[in-house]
Amino acid sequence: MPLFPNGRLSRRRFLAGTGAVAAGISILPRQGWAAEEAKLNFYNWDTYIGETTLEDFKAASGVDVKMDLFADNDELFAKLKEGNPGYDVIVPSNDFVERMIKANMLMPLDHKMIPNKANLQSAFLDAAFDPGRKFSMPYMWGTIGIGYRISKTDGVPDSWKWLLDSDRYKGKCALLSETTSVLGIVFKYMGHGLNASDPKIIKAAEELLIRQKPNIKLFAPDNGQDLLLSGEVDLTMEWNGDILQVMEEDNDLSYVVPKEGSVVWQDTLAIASGAPHPENAHKFIDFLLGAEVGAGVAKVIQYATPNAAAKALMPDSYSKNPAIYPSDETLAACEALVYQGSDVVRLYNDAWTRIQSA
Amino acid sequence: MWSGSTMTPGRVFSRPEPPEVGLAGGGAVARQRKHPLVFWVSALPPSLWLFGFFLAPLAIVWVLSFGEKRGLIDVEITWTLANYVRALDPLYLGVVAKSLWISGVTTVLCLMIGLPVALGIVFAPGRWKPILLFLVILPFWTNLLIRTYALIAVLRTRGYVNFTLEWGADTLGLPFEPLALLYNNAAVVIGLVYVHLPFMVLPLYAALDRMDKLLIEAALDLGASQLRAFVTIVVPLAVPGIISGVILVFIPALGSYLIPDLLGGTDSQMIANVIERQFKRANDWPFGAALSFLLMYLTFGALAIRSVLAKGDGGLEAK
Numbered sequence: 001m002p003l004f005p006n007g008r009l010s011r012r013r014f015l016a017g018t019g020a021v022a023a024g025i026s027i028l029p030r031q032g033w034a035a036e037e038a039k040l041n042f043y044n045w046d047t048y049i050g051e052t053t054l055e056d057f058k059a060a061s062g063v064d065v066k067m068d069l070f071a072d073n074d075e076l077f078a079k080l081k082e083g084n085p086g087y088d089v090i091v092p093s094n095d096f097v098e099r100m101i102k103a104n105m106l107m108p109l110d111h112k113m114i115p116n117k118a119n120l121q122s123a124f125l126d127a128a129f130d131p132g133r134k135f136s137m138p139y140m141w142g143t144i145g146i147g148y149r150i151s152k153t154d155g156v157p158d159s160w161k162w163l164l165d166s167d168r169y170k171g172k173c174a175l176l177s178e179t180t181s182v183l184g185i186v187f188k189y190m191g192h193g194l195n196a197s198d199p200k201i202i203k204a205a206e207e208l209l210i211r212q213k214p215n216i217k218l219f220a221p222d223n224g225q226d227l228l229l230s231g232e233v234d235l236t237m238e239w240n241g242d243i244l245q246v247m248e249e250d251n252d253l254s255y256v257v258p259k260e261g262s263v264v265w266q267d268t269l270a271i272a273s274g275a276p277h278p279e280n281a282h283k284f285i286d287f288l289l290g291a292e293v294g295a296g297v298a299k300v301i302q303y304a305t306p307n308a309a310a311k312a313l314m315p316d317s318y319s320k321n322p323a324i325y326p327s328d329e330t331l332a333a334c335e336a337l338v339y340q341g342s343d344v345v346r347l348y349n350d351a352w353t354r355i356q357s358a
Numbered sequence: 359m360w361s362g363s364t365m366t367p368g369r370v371f372s373r374p375e376p377p378e379v380g381l382a383g384g385g386a387v388a389r390q391r392k393h394p395l396v397f398w399v400s401a402l403p404p405s406l407w408l409f410g411f412f413l414a415p416l417a418i419v420w421v422l423s424f425g426e427k428r429g430l431i432d433v434e435i436t437w438t439l440a441n442y443v444r445a446l447d448p449l450y451l452g453v454v455a456k457s458l459w460i461s462g463v464t465t466v467l468c469l470m471i472g473l474p475v476a477l478g479i480v481f482a483p484g485r486w487k488p489i490l491l492f493l494v495i496l497p498f499w500t501n502l503l504i505r506t507y508a509l510i511a512v513l514r515t516r517g518y519v520n521f522t523l524e525w526g527a528d529t530l531g532l533p534f535e536p537l538a539l540l541y542n543n544a545a546v547v548i549g550l551v552y553v554h555l556p557f558m559v560l561p562l563y564a565a566l567d568r569m570d571k572l573l574i575e576a577a578l579d580l581g582a583s584q585l586r587a588f589v590t591i592v593v594p595l596a597v598p599g600i601i602s603g604v605i606l607v608f609i610p611a612l613g614s615y616l617i618p619d620l621l622g623g624t625d626s627q628m629i630a631n632v633i634e635r636q637f638k639r640a641n642d643w644p645f646g647a648a649l650s651f652l653l654m655y656l657t658f659g660a661l662a663i664r665s666v667l668a669k670g671d672g673g674l675e676a677k
Contacts, residue, residue: 099430103430179639217624230515232540232541342427345640356624357452357627358625
């Protein structure tokens with residue numbers, strides 16, 4: 001048995017710290033782009049870019065990309081909160097896009113400079129957290145669902161009931177430890193919207209989770225896939241990409257998005273306010289939305305691409321994989337998290353503290 | 359997200375001066391201290407360090423705890439006490455009480471394990487002492503995060519402890535059900551004891567090593583039992599070490615964040631985990647700052663108790 005169950009880094013896992021990766025070998029710029037220096041600072045998730053994407057961009061545009069890594073949206077937000085330390089393109093997710101727009105931390109996009117927007121699936125041309133896509137372009141998307149061990153479950157556990165409201169798998173299940181997503185999923189299970197803000201509903205969700213606690217092994221700080229792989233739990237609430245990684249190692253594992261619906265999340269490409277190279281940033285975003293480039297990225301990171309042209313270039317094992325692309329009806333039951341203002345965030349967090357200390 | 363181990367200011371207090379292990383040449387030190395220039399030159403760098411990297415940031419956090427949120431990123435300092443009022447809510451006091459309980463249990467266990475270990479080292483043959491002391495501090499050569507992950511591999515359902523027990527049960531032909539050792543409060547205490555044990559052993563060793571062993575001999579010669587000699591001679595002489603050890607273990611354990619996060623179950627949340635959430639997910643820095651200071655005041659309280667105890671036992675406090 002290995003000491004560290006899963007040697008690879010998942011993009012949402014913090015292990016490597018924030019190392020800077022300088023990409024591309026410097027050669028003289030082939031084209032003289034306007035007045036802007038041929039540089040770009042990219043602030044991205046770990047293992048969240050294609051193998052040669054940055055070199056290819058350098059070859060195509062002459063722009064050197066320096067990539068820094070962040071571990072979660074909170075870190076991204078905290079780092080840019082006191083002013084942009086020099087990043088151009090950043091990769092925030094749904095409700096954080098909204099938070100950053102409200103806090104004037106993002107620069108409006110010039111859609112004329114992003115012709116490859118035409119490659120996007122029409123469903124992604126608008127977003128609840130960024131109406132009209134004024135500030136963000138979709139990069140990758142995915143779902144939260146249940147990762148489970150096939151031999152230890154009775155059929156497909158396609159309801160949140162098994163994790164939230166049942167003692168069938170007592171002591172063998174884990175939930176995420178992310179306040180907003182977990183509460184949102186409980187709201188959905190209770191028949192409300194993902195973004196419920198009524199204090200009564202929040203209270204009811206709190207009571208449900210406190211009642212369920214004796215059956216839950218732990219609230220996993222983003223290592224549910226390892227717990228599943230090592231047999232610590234048989235069912236876990238997790239991000240689809242993380243479960244996909246361990247499914248490659250163990251045929252007895254699978255993933256399902258429960259029928260009540262779930263969180264569908266989206267990571268986006270945006271330009272931070274005060275970016276030193278906004279023109280290069282637009283070029284880079286346009287480049288990433290290209291068909292070949294998008295396919296190259298999707299091949300490596302195995303999340304769903306919103307890029308129809310890129311998806312068309314991918315093999316069936318990817319584009320027909322239900323763990324990557326859930327069925328249309330499942331997807332119709334899913335929602336995206338939106339930012340609800342600090343009062344509701346506080347209600348959520350107080351409820352969470354009570355759940356954790358109950 | 360695990361980088362938050364420095365989140366609680368209380369931790370900064372946790373490692374004051376190392377235990378004085380038989381410093382030779384005390385006279386020379388005293389002579390140096392008399393020269394004002396030597397004093398100022400040697401005191402300046404640590405003072406600047408203390409001010410720039412400890413007092414100034416602490417002051418910022420303190421001021422922040424009297425602030426109110428204005429929108430998503432701005433905090434206005436209004437000198438409101440609302441954050442402290444909220445921090446005194448039974449919900450958060452309950453979490454504080456739980457943290458006090460867990461770090462208290464940790465401290466008692468460290469003392470119970472540490473005292474025999476320290477005594478063992480004190481009475482070990484001379485050439486063994488450095489090796490044994492070296493073994494005590496050896497775990498510090500590995501990063502805390504790595505050691506905690508290693509504990510996960512030891513304690514989990516398919517971990518080394520359960521493998522060993524299973525092997526034992528198989529050999530004896532007994533049925534075996536893996537023990538749930540991980541993801542509960544016991545796992546948190548095991549992790550905390552494991553990490554903090556050296557901080558108990560070293561001050562105890564320092565105190566006991568100075569003890570005149572003839573005193574024990576005299577007690578035994580005068581008819582005291584082994585136990586009596588231990589209770590009436592060894593333990594009182596170890597009191598300064600016990601006090602230092604208790605402080606060195608209790609305070610960092612109180613503010614521990616990583617271990618409850620990684621080893622704890624659904625009800626192992628400690629106060630530092632709540633503080634971390636305020637600074638990150640909840641995005642409520644003023645409240646996080648107020649909670650941090652609540653922890654600070656507890657730390658001050660513990661240190662105050664220590665100085666009271668030290669005064670009470672003035673004769674025993676090694677100086």
